[in-house]
Each structure stands twice: as C-alpha cells, then as structure tokens.
Amino acid sequence: MENITKKDEQIILQKQDILSAPLQRRSFLRYAGAGAAGIALLAAGCKKDGMMIDDSAGVNLGSGDVGILNYAYALEQLEAAFYIKVASSFYSGITEAERSLLTDIRDHEIAHREFFKNALGSNAIPGLEVDFSMINFSSRDSVLGTAKAFEDLGVSAYNGAGVLIKDANYLTLAGKIVSVEARHAALIRDLISNGSFANSEVIDANGLDKSRLPMEVLGIAAPFIKTKINANDLPKS
Amino acid sequence: MNILNILEEIEKTDAEVYERISPRRKAMAQFYGFGKKVALASIPFALGTMFKKAYAQTASTEVEAVLQFALTLEYLEAEFYTKGVAAAGLVPAGAALGAITTIRDHENQHVAFLKTALMSLGKTPVSKPTFDFSAGNGSNTGPFANVFSNYDTFLAVAQTFEDTGVRAYKGQAPALIGSGGVLTAALNIHSVEARHAAHIRQMRKARGANIKPWITGQDTGIGAIVQASYAGEELEDQAGIKITGINGQMISASAATEAFDEPLTKAQILAIVDPFIV
Numbered sequence: 303m304e305n306i307t308k309k310d311e312q313i314i315l316q317k318q319d320i321l322s323a324p325l326q327r328r329s330f331l332r333y334a335g336a337g338a339a340g341i342a343l344l345a346a347g348c349k350k351d352g353m354m355i356d357d358s359a360g361v362n363l364g365s366g367d368v369g370i371l372n373y374a375y376a377l378e379q380l381e382a383a384f385y386i387k388v389a390s391s392f393y394s395g396i397t398e399a400e401r402s403l404l405t406d407i408r409d410h411e412i413a414h415r416e417f418f419k420n421a422l423g424s425n426a427i428p429g430l431e432v433d434f435s436m437i438n439f440s441s442r443d444s445v446l447g448t449a450k451a452f453e454d455l456g457v458s459a460y461n462g463a464g465v466l467i468k469d470a471n472y473l474t475l476a477g478k479i480v481s482v483e484a485r486h487a488a489l490i491r492d493l494i495s496n497g498s499f500a501n502s503e504v505i506d507a508n509g510l511d512k513s514r515l516p517m518e519v520l521g522i523a524a525p526f527i528k529t530k531i532n533a534n535d536l537p538k539s
Numbered sequence: 540m541n542i543l544n545i546l547e548e549i550e551k552t553d554a555e556v557y558e559r560i561s562p563r564r565k566a567m568a569q570f571y572g573f574g575k576k577v578a579l580a581s582i583p584f585a586l587g588t589m590f591k592k593a594y595a596q597t598a599s600t601e602v603e604a605v606l607q608f609a610l611t612l613e614y615l616e617a618e619f620y621t622k623g624v625a626a627a628g629l630v631p632a633g634a635a636l637g638a639i640t641t642i643r644d645h646e647n648q649h650v651a652f653l654k655t656a657l658m659s660l661g662k663t664p665v666s667k668p669t670f671d672f673s674a675g676n677g678s679n680t681g682p683f684a685n686v687f688s689n690y691d692t693f694l695a696v697a698q699t700f701e702d703t704g705v706r707a708y709k710g711q712a713p714a715l716i717g718s719g720g721v722l723t724a725a726l727n728i729h730s731v732e733a734r735h736a737a738h739i740r741q742m743r744k745a746r747g748a749n750i751k752p753w754i755t756g757q758d759t760g761i762g763a764i765v766q767a768s769y770a771g772e773e774l775e776d777q778a779g780i781k782i783t784g785i786n787g788q789m790i791s792a793s794a795a796t797e798a799f800d801e802p803l804t805k806a807q808i809l810a811i812v813d814p815f816i817v
Binding site (some may be wrong): 329378390406409416421437460462468475477480481482485497501505507509510511512513 | 548584616634637638641642644645646647648649651652705708709712713715716719721722723724726727729731732734735737738741751753754758777778780782785786788790791794795797798799801802813
C-alpha cells in the first residue's frame with residue numbers, strides 16, 4: 303500500500319513538473335541566443351543541474367529499514383557487477399593466489415546481492431545499470447585500485463547506515479556483512495601494498511574506521527551507476 | 540585522541556550534538572578555541588565533562604554494560620600485542636613487526652577511546668584484569684604456554700582474538716540501537732577488528748596455514764580451547780534464506796559461510812576468553 307501511494311505521489315510530482323517546464327524552457331531560450339548547438343548545450347546544462355528534472359525521479363530506494371536494505375542492495379549490485387567483470391577476464395600477470403581470492407570475493411558479493419534481493423522480495427529495487435568505462439580491467443593497478451575504493455566505501459556505508467536501522471535483526475545482518483567487506487578491504491589493500499590493511503587513510507587517531515551517510519556514499523558511487531537513484535526517503539537519523 | 544573528529548562523527552548521527560552540549564552554537568566556537576589552548580592530555584577530561592552534561596540523562600545501563608564489556612576485550616588485545624611487540628625475537632622485523640605494531644596501536648587507541656566514552660557518560664571504566672595468554676587461567680602453563688616465544692602460536696592466538704572480537708562487537712550492536720554515536724563508534728571499531736583479522740590470517744597463510752582472510756565453515760586448526768570462537772560460522776542460511784546456490788547462482792557452501800560473519804552473545808564471548816583472564 304505504502305509503495306503504491308509513493309508511486310502515485312511521484313507521478314503527481316512529475317506531472318506538475320511537466321506543466322511548469324515549458325515556461326522555464328521558454329525563458330531559457332530567450333537567453334540562449336541563436337543556434338541549435340547553443341540550445342543543446344543549455345539543455346545539457348539544465349539536466350546536469352537538475353533545474354528541469356524532478357528531484358523524485360529515478361529508482362526510489364524507499365523509506366525506513368526497507369530503504370536502508372535497498373541502499374545496501376544497490377551497493378552490493380555494484381560490487382557484484384564489478385567482480386563478475388574482473389573474474390570474467392582477469393588482468394594480465396595475475397597470480398593463482400590472487401585469482402582465487404578475487405573469485406571468492408566475487409562469490410561473496412553475489413551472495414550478498416541475491417540475499418538482499420530475496421529478503422526484500424516485492425520491495426526490491428530493480429537491477430541497476432553500471433558504468434565501468436573508467437576502469438581498465440586488463441590492468442592490475444586499475445582493478446585493485448577500484449576494488450579498494452569499493453570495499454572501503456562499502457565498509458563506511460554499512461558503518462554509517464547502522465544508526466539508521468530500527469530493527470535489531472536487520473542491524474545484525476548488516477553487521478554480518480560489513481565485517482566481511484572489511485576483510486575484503488584489508489586483503490585488497492594488502493595486495494596493493496602489504497601492511498596497508500588498516501592504515502591512516504581509513505583509520506583515525508582513535509583507531510576507528512570511517513562511517514559515511516547514504517547521500518555521501520551514493521555521491522561517491524554515482525559515476526559507476528548509470529541508473530539514477532533517489533534516496534530522498536531514506537531515514538535521516 | 541582527535542577530539543574534533545569525535546564531535547564530527549557524533550554530529551553525523553546526532554545533528555543536535557552541539558545543541559545538547561550548549562543551547563547556543565557559539566559555545567562550540569569557544570570550545571574550539573579552548574581546545575587549542577589546553578594541553579592535549581587534558582582534552583579527554585574536558586571532553587568528558589562536556590559529554591557528561593550532554594548525554595548523561597540518556598545513557599542507559601545497557602549502553603554502559605556494552606562499553607565496559609568492550610573495554611575488557613580491548614584490554615586483552617592491547618596487552619597481548621604490547622607483550623608480543625616487546626618480546627625479543629618473537630615477531631620478525633620488517634613487514635610483520637610493522638603490522639603487529641599497527642594493530643597494537645589500534646587496540647591501545649580503542650582502550651583509550653572506550654575509557655573516555657565511559658567517563659563522558661559519568662561512568663567509571665572497569666580496571667584492567669590480569670591476563671594469562673597461555674589460556675591457563677592463571678597457571679601460565681596453558682595450551683599456549685609458548686605464546687610469546689613461538690611466532691606461530693602468537694599468530695594463532697592473535698587470530699582467535701581478532702575473529703572473536705569481531706563476533707563480540709557484532710553481537711552487542713542491537714543493544715546499542717538508539718544510542719546514536721555510541722553505536723556508530725562501536726561499528727567503526729568492529730570493522731577495524733575485521734581488517735586486523737584478515738591481515739593476521741594472511742600472515743598465518745604465508746607461514747603455511749591452510750586459511751583465508753575470511754572464515755570458511757568452522758575454520759578448525761588452532762586448538763580445542765578456542766574452537767568455540769568459530770562455532771556457528773558454518774551457517775549457510777541467513778534470515779531463513781539459503782545462501783548456498785541462492786537463485787541458481789554458483790555459490791558453494793564454503794562461499795555461503797564466508798560471505799557472512801556470525802555474532803556471539805556476551806556470555807559466549809566471556810566463556811571463550813575465560814581461560815585468558817585470571
């Protein structure tokens with residue numbers, strides 16, 4: 303019921319946006335000067351700034367604990383897609399040990415992704431479209447560098463989401479996953495530079511790991527996810 | 540002890556932290572100025588007084604119990620690594636000693652952080668127990684009697700401490716629901732212990748142990764005395780969902796158990812560390 307209401311609200315908001323759009327567009331064109339190229343540029347600029355785009359557009363993660371689970375599901379989709387690509391054609395010069403470890407991590411991330419999909423059931427967001435055009439999958443440096451960024455980000459995401467979760471069982475589940483992500487992060491870091499498993503890039507002077515709130519995490523992940531994600535309804539505290 | 544970081548961390552989960560401390564935000568400006576003037580060593584005390592006022596009324600006995608329990612475990616780890624680093628000829632110089640020193644420093648920081656957190660809630664931190672790292676309950680002739688003279692024994696005990704620490708924090712998280720910054724801090728320690736565990740496991744792997752950075756099944760091989768640290772890790776189901784082969788994916792039973800770490804209760808943890816505490 304809640305979902306249907308939410309969708310209805312979105313449709314209404316989008317309709318309102320369509321109604322007000324022509325006026326905005328006209329005033330833009332007034333300043334656009336001449337030439338189709340100028341108009342196209344301006345249109346692109348508008349889109350980037352979200353000036354004519356409704357804030358509620360995109361895949362809505364939902365609210366409450368379901369929203370947080372969908373948020374985790376989105377991140378696990380990203381990680382799983384990455385390691386599937388990595389394992390489908392390993393970088394050149396990979397050792398047997400690295401091949402085995404990265405294959406393990408791929409399987410863990412798929413397990414996480416599928417777990418959230420099933421746990422969420424009809425509340426699950428659809429499959430997200432990823433963008434890995436920035437990654438050179440034949441380069442060890444590029445693959446491990448990206449893996450490190452994703453794993454550290456995942457750890458900080460779960461750490462930051464804990465306080466937003468209301469249900470004790472969901473909090474425990476998030477805890478069961480985050481320590482595995484931390485094991486991944488440590489291993490990947492050690493593959494890049496032995497001994498960097500918990501260095502000062504990630505651990506502060508109190509011996510604490512990082513935590514990030516969803517908006518910050520999604521902002522960092524955004525270049526790798528084509529599908530627009532709407533996290534507006536996630537719990538704020 | 541980076542006090543401004545602590546405040547920033549808390550602000551992330553409790554936007555009103557500054558308001559709690561003082562109804563007027565400008566009071567914080569005074570505090571920042573104050574922090575620059577006092578000696579670093581006295582900051583925890585100043586912080587403690589400030590937090591006591593801000594949170595004392597909301598701190599439950601349950602939250603205190605979690606923090607005291609965590610402090611006891613951190614005392615155990617901190618002293619273990621402190622002795623390990625100090626034991627001549629135990630940890631090979633270079634990368635190994637560097638890693639163990641890093642971990643030692645984190646555990647000491649956790650002790651200091653938890654003490655400060657407790658004092659800031661107006662509570663008295665528990666004292667450090669006397670430890671017997673041979674797991675002999677005070678005899679110092681337990682199964683790990685050579686823990687500070689045999690490097691492999693030392694690493695094996697380190698691994699169980701780290702993996703057990705991960706399970707301990709995980710098990711306590713639900714008791715911290717509603718505690719805001721305390722829960723986040725506990726989670727931020729929890730993942731550090733997991734990073735340590737992964738590294739220690741790789742160190743043992745390099746010495747010939749058949750082991751991965753993650754826990755496969757019940758991960759046997761260290762000794763019956765600590766096997767309880769791994770009991771339950773063989774779980775293949777999560778929230779009633781079978782992970783092995785989930786949705787037709789090629790997820791093996793091993794991968795299914797590795798993908799999720801399992802919590803332990805406080806009673807289970809205390810039973811595990813009992814032989815190490817006199």
